[in-house]
Amino acid sequence: MPPAGRPGDAPAPISLEDLIAELRRLRIRVTPARQAVLTALVEGGSSHLTAVDLAASVQQANPQVHLATIYRSLDSLEAAGLVDHVHLGHGRGVYHLAHEPHQHLVCETCGTVVQVPDDVFSELAATLRRAYGFTIRPHHFALVGLCAECAEEAQAVQGARTTFSPPR
Amino acid sequence: MPPAGRPGDAPAPISLEDLIAELRRLRIRVTPARQAVLTALVEGGSSHLTAVDLAASVQQANPQVHLATIYRSLDSLEAAGLVDHVHLGHGRGVYHLAHEPHQHLVCETCGTVVQVPDDVFSELAATLRRAYGFTIRPHHFALVGLCAECAEEAQAVQGARTTFSPPR
DNA sequence: TTGACTGCAAATTGTTTGCATCATG
């Protein structure tokens, strides 16, 4: 098990060159679009970028790259194992480099994303495998709930109907 | 948190009448559409119905009920706390009566849904609250992974590129 | 009676696809 990261750990440094080398090794064509997407992801650090975010970023350097191409690039990069995408909430997916598996918690009130190290889930994963034969791959969906702040606030407003309005 | 159900509990029997009484108590109008949606959900038992499934079911008795109305009914029933919806995978949401909180595991290969009792998560929930101040509300998203069968199969095919193709 | 609910059509959002063209390996 990797050493448990603390919240706020710096993202593991992976260079664009490494990623491109990896593509070459996998016999996956290194195209401008793919390079641009990877660049945007590397520059994005550990942030959570939607396809549209990535398109905006990519298009600063390559204005002609179409959103559809972004999606296709992401697909191939994901198939290659360089990229992961996660669903943070109703619909939109976000992408990040796959080199450091982590789980996401999203606050359904304010949209804050908390990253937690993978091993927090190891116990649950073991339980589920034992009891249900099910192997979770938890990275693909965020866990939804309330961040510290919003939970506190919710306490305060206690009594008002709890209508969940996740940021859309 | 309500008292945790035991693993394997039968779904608590809730009658249409109870649900409608609840609506009345909450001063929420009892309309044909809402009754029909509740009926479909009750009849559906513990299955996971999409809005379209529900529309089909509802429309057998009330053919004029529009899908948009199904969505609006579900919204109000959910706001009232009678219904929950969960995202099982890319996009589509499924609805069920809210009387028995449980977590969903979805196999990303075959789409099988496994329900697990809430209390399997209590430990994780405690950990996350302690370490991150985050209160998970896990019902809203399914945990994705591989069911026993598909995990086995994946073992067999080991070596082939793992391209995730969740049933869409 | 009246405000909440409904039907319908049309808009939105996020993502995918067909096809002709282009460029990597």
Next chain:
DNA sequence: CATGATGCAAACAATTTGCAGTCAA
């Protein structure tokens, strides 16, 4: 040079919304 990648427009699926008519309380 062949295959796979791209740009574009158009298709898609799931969900939401504006509006005018209808109905539960």
